[in-house]
Amino acid sequence: MMDTEHKTIIDPEIVKSTLEHKNISDLGHSTIREVVTIVNEIEERTGEKFIRMEMGVPSLPPCPIGVEAEIEALKNGVASKYSMLEGVPTFKSEASRFVKAFMNIDVDPAGCIPTNGSMQGSYALFMGVSKIWPQKDTILFIDPGFPVQKIQLEVLDIKHETFDVFHYRGEKLKDKLESYLAKGNICAIVYSNPNNPTWICFHEDELETIGNLANQYDTIVIEDLAYFGMDFRTDISIPYKPPYQPTVARYTDNFALLISSSKVFSYAGQRLGTLCISNKLFNSYFESLKIRFGKANFGRVIVGRLLYSLSAGASHSAQYAIAAMYKAACDGKFNIVKEVKEYGIRARLMKELFVKYGFSIIYDMDIDTPIADGFYFTIGYPGFTGGELLERLLCYGISAIALKNTGSEKEGLRACVSHTEQSRFPILEERLKLFAQSLH
Known part of the structure; x- marks a missing residue:
């Protein structure tokens, strides 16, 4: 249960009632599109813009x-x-x-x-x-x-x-x-x-x-x-x-x-x-x-x-x-890598923020080298299943999807970087700080 003595971005009762309205009992098994509709409804009810990391949709302009x-x-x-x-x-x-x-x-x-x-x-x-x-x-x-x-x-x-x-x-x-x-x-x-x-x-x-x-x-x-x-x-x-x-x-x-x-x-x-x-x-x-x-x-x-x-x-x-x-x-007239490197920059900076506030990178190694910075990364927090972590983060205006839904054996979340522009990183940090404070 959410500790109501600590400040949240979204009223936990709104999160709870939205999940009930959608007949969602365990976010750990919710599909990507189900999470999208949940966040859409919460945003509409509260007027609060989420840090949206649930759906792998590009945000850069089309070529x-x-x-x-x-x-x-x-x-x-x-x-x-x-x-x-x-x-x-x-x-x-x-x-x-x-x-x-x-x-x-x-x-x-x-x-x-x-x-x-x-x-x-x-x-x-x-x-x-x-x-x-x-x-x-x-x-x-x-x-x-x-x-x-x-x-x-x-x-x-x-x-x-x-x-x-x-x-x-x-x-x-x-x-x-x-x-x-x-x-x-x-x-x-x-x-x-x-x-x-x-x-x-x-x-x-x-x-x-x-x-x-x-x-x-x-x-x-x-x-x-x-x-x-x-x-x-x-x-x-x-x-x-x-x-x-x-x-x-x-x-x-x-x-x-x-x-x-x-x-x-x-x-x-x-x-x-x-x-x-x-x-x-x-x-x-x-x-x-x-x-x-x-x-x-x-x-x-x-x-x-x-x-x-x-x-x-x-x-x-x-x-x-x-x-x-x-x-x-x-023909060498369009550089396919240069156009999307922004995603790698966002991933590096976002991972640093999550780790700063007590999260771990679940899939952290690519055999013997650190995982690359790209379109996705994975996060977990001690003591939480993926579904529990996602529900709690929704109260702080942050969304993702649970790893269990991807065939992973690990508890945690998949985060997509595409819709979090660098200009919103201070907002993300403030919300992660509030999240961390609520646990201590």
Whole structure:
């Protein structure tokens, strides 16, 4: 219970009544969108603006190259025309160039497909990969990870398994992964890199391990690159020259990549992602897919059956926007890293504030080095579960999401830096100070 002798920013009774109104008994299991609606209601009732760290939404201006290209496309009349399912040619060719320029991998334009955000890409992939092998009906998550992907599997009624990777980094990863793959029921492995929510980044030897095991056990790797190039310890901004974005695609042909436009291009609102399927997988023939979907070719099933049934094509004008940004990046006219480094600066300064007032960084190490500063970080406080900590912080006008919802074994919160501008750091510090005082 909240100690009412100490000052809070939000009346604890308002927090309590809002949770009751939303039928929320444990914030530790609340989804991201549920927390969003809770905070929205509290802000509306109190007029107090929160330090909002619950939702991973970009706050930087969209890349003007994309905006101008989309405006030009709209002026040319694309709004009145359906886009082709597989995507407009310029989008596909520039996406193929982009992965070559910044990942040093070859994916034919045919395998570069626009989706209505990366979430639609994962949804279609989950439906497809789970039907390839009758005996392989389970998807394995290397967690912590993006909670909504598991909701997708619940909706699709697809089985999944998961493990928290924190204690299985480096050489330990092989045995842990193989303990699942050896069962013979895993059709796909899913992870994000950089990782949401912990911001750990797999090393090359770990990606090689994942790729080699995918080859050995004939398993598909779904690599979520929502935060492409945002491990700011390594600058990948020069096209066609190392260092490149780390990827499992250098070690296996059994891959599908989800590349988001939301963070690296600050183009979240147009819901346009890129699904890149390896040349081998795109053209692979599976008799089970023919029985289930009427087509045996994996790429044709993804595009002509699954994506078609979900949306009949992705945003026409936004494809021209992303194509233009891909082209500018590949031509060296747009620095994809420079534009988003602000997030790393915010993370460093915000972590310092939380630690100053008694919090700990839950996922603090990336094997043998301190965790990088990026879009997310994780926090905990002694004596609190994630749900309890979040409820208490709501009384101080601070929001986040509980780590339990991400597949983490640890108690704490995921904090996103994007909506806390540096001008609000003094407000954050004052609220953290009040929080700390209430416990002593």
